[in-house]
Amino acid sequence: MKKRPTITDVAQAAGVSLMTVSRVVNDKPGVGEETRQRIRQLIEEMGYRPNEIARGLATRQTATVAIVVPDITNPFFAQIACGAEAVAFEKGYHLFLLNTAENTDREVAALDSLQQKEIDGVLLCSPRLPIDDLEATISQFAAVTLFNRELQNPLPNVAQININDVLGAQLAVQHFVASGRRRLALIAGPVTSTSGQRRIDGYRAGLRAAGLIFEPQAMEHCQPVTEGGRMATAQLLARRPKTDAILAFNDLVAVGAIQACEDSGRRVPDDIAVIGFDDIPLATIVRPHLTTLHIDLEEVGRLAMSKILEIIQQPDAPAHATHWIDPQLVIRDSA
Amino acid sequence: MKKRPTITDVAQAAGVSLMTVSRVVNDKPGVGEETRQRIRQLIEEMGYRPNEIARGLATRQTATVAIVVPDITNPFFAQIACGAEAVAFEKGYHLFLLNTAENTDREVAALDSLQQKEIDGVLLCSPRLPIDDLEATISQFAAVTLFNRELQNPLPNVAQININDVLGAQLAVQHFVASGRRRLALIAGPVTSTSGQRRIDGYRAGLRAAGLIFEPQAMEHCQPVTEGGRMATAQLLARRPKTDAILAFNDLVAVGAIQACEDSGRRVPDDIAVIGFDDIPLATIVRPHLTTLHIDLEEVGRLAMSKILEIIQQPDAPAHATHWIDPQLVIRDSA
């Protein structure tokens, strides 16, 4: 590895002071057009690149924001990260991606290291942190966007983005009812999941709107994976054989639900309709292709990054309202 | 956002020089046990955290390495990233994750920004860069590990990790032959893929070892996605109906292959066996569960990170040999 030239090296080679070079590098006024060109060329020749570390120390800005996700292996978060990175790249920002592996300790450690790196802003995806710690953390950063976590009192340096799970579940129920299904069931996710709870709320609201009643035995919780969906559905079908429609917590669970249906001799969607949630790539790989609630996760990421850059650039703007992302029902083959 | 205390603030509060505090922070000798305790407590109370930017400028080390992947949305790379991050976390390093979106320009931009940030090392996963640019890039970093790309002349600051694709394909062919299949076919990936080429080599070597001959019409290239596998397989089966075993470029392609088989009325694995590659989570979601070549990607990530940290810590060690990761055949239901 060869040592990179510094701004001083360039200045010496050009026979000017380092400030003149600095002005050229940052496209600032106060340099004669002729010297500017000369220095530009020299920079090119010498392969000079500004040292971001030194610049960060001097300006207290790092042109870097971080995104903290519980599990980067989960395409759900990977897609958000992708959208966020696209915007960051456009705007000349860099994106730090941290993975907490669903572990609160690591989340704390990650946030801690981010502070030490003087990051400009943080995108927090579904933080596990208790609310008090969360607010304390937020106050440490210049800008934060919170995904899928609702803060009671909005802060000026945080933007909030949430999935409109209630709406999504309602749309699913509407579709079931419109296609003649009457004996609906819900394979809900983990009891602790915020969005899981919201999806239950939406499901119940949908039933109510259709004049159907919510039967507790027509709901089953499960781990948010295929096998969880399969087992929960098998139990549910044993208990309530006439079920003709299932709303699943997410697409993985939906796939498990379909498997359980098929295992019990039911055909999907003829005997029983299944709707998933999230529209992950898997949805168009399995057969039947999943009818599901599409969430534009790249857009979530883009929005999250845009908002955070806004806050960074106008720190004194008024507190931001929560953004709700509306899921869209995409009708394929399973319902 | 409130301003964070600096080491000087702590020193003033403690009534000592900042060097004494610095020694405590870095667990260096030369401080009385009593003052050390006192300062420790003060650090705790004041919530002091060292500023990594300033530290990086002073030490020329950032305790940060980056991993550059073509597509973070692809679980293949996400898993590698996970393993790498786990090791980084253990060792007190931070991991920058950059996504190039399969785009050479963005790869260049990413590498460029990494240089400017004075990153300690970089994990390059399947770089698109032409070999000359690649070598030029590598020389800019203190430490590099290269994944799935072979360098002719090893450099002291780079470790190389490659999947033993040849072995993997051979294992698959062996398994086909051992279970009585004789009319094998290969749904290869994109022609430009390095590992795709190696898998073809292994497939041919496997055939040769079994005394079978390679028929060009028993091979079809395709895009490395499910739909590509489905279409390519449909064509292949039309052309060569008696095929009784298919080795697919990867698991996505394998799923497509299975779909094409079923579409044509063939049962898997009774009429035709299918083996995938990579063992992504999907492999145990679809039915039949995929028999496939498992690659321990987390281990790849862990190894890559370990190697890079070795180089960082012992820059003068001799050049590293290439590590080959051996795939393992996991037999499930599709072959």
Place this chain on the structure above:
DNA sequence: TTGTATGCGTTATCAA
């Protein structure tokens, strides 16, 4: 055991 001086590469401030 503790402290002082200096420098890391850059930008900000103010003077020429």
Place this chain on the structure above:
DNA sequence: TTGATAACGCATACAA
């Protein structure tokens, strides 16, 4: 239009 000097927060080398 230019340049000298002082930060930025910390660590290294050396002195007390």
